[in-house]
Amino acid sequence: MSTLATIEGLLQNQAGRPPIEKWHPDLSGDIDIRICADGRWIHEGGEIKRHKLVQLFASILRREDDGEYYLVTPVEKWRVAVEDLPLLIVDLEVSEATDQERRVVVKTNVDSWFELGSDHPLMVETDPLSGEPSPAVMTEHGLLARVNRACFYRLVELAETQGDRLLLCTAGQSFELGRV
Known part of the structure; x- marks a missing residue:
């Protein structure tokens, strides 16, 4: 943290x-x-x-x-x-304070940082055939960044189960990572 x-x-x-x-x-x-x-x-x-x-x-x-x-x-x-998306999410940092909500910032392969939230949402599409998640973050100028597997697993560890949904809560937003 x-x-x-x-x-x-x-x-x-x-x-x-x-x-x-x-x-x-x-x-x-x-x-x-x-x-x-x-x-x-x-x-x-x-x-x-x-x-x-x-x-x-x-x-x-x-x-x-x-x-x-x-x-x-x-x-x-x-x-x-x-070929896929122009950027990759290769790292992330998480802050948790007792008096404030968790904040998650992600780093692209070109060393830019973005805070997950309403301006830079996390989106996860699931392949209908394989069930494989395909997570991405909206960065800037209409560019999406594919979240690499290691970072996605770290986000899953931070998520909470609500019903059958796996949700990551950060910066006042909830992002669905998938179904359990």
Whole structure:
């Protein structure tokens, strides 16, 4: 468990992000960048291995109403391919205080932190054939982040059973993780 100060620090000590919601250039075309389901970024067949470069690209990535993903600058907009979801949740911190509700913050594979709650909800879809849960968190700019298995198990450990539902309560919200 983390202290509330630690949680606040994670959320506030993030580098500024470009104001891509204000940028609306015309489509420049498709760029040969593919974001793999395992979080790797591939450009022209080769993996982008520099983490800082992936972070930079992720900071200008958004999903638009057409369901497509774009890298956006003030003057260019390039469509990229995404296999599953563009981001992964790879870590989380939990704070529990006796006088306040539990807070859960999650970390993406590009080192951004988001607090689970109404602005960044946790959603779990279940595959109808396999029954396998498919959890994701809404981050920003229309981007969802797939919750990795280890983090999902940690969230399940925090959840409570209410009837036949498994619920995670945080920041005044309840998120259903599945049925028991």
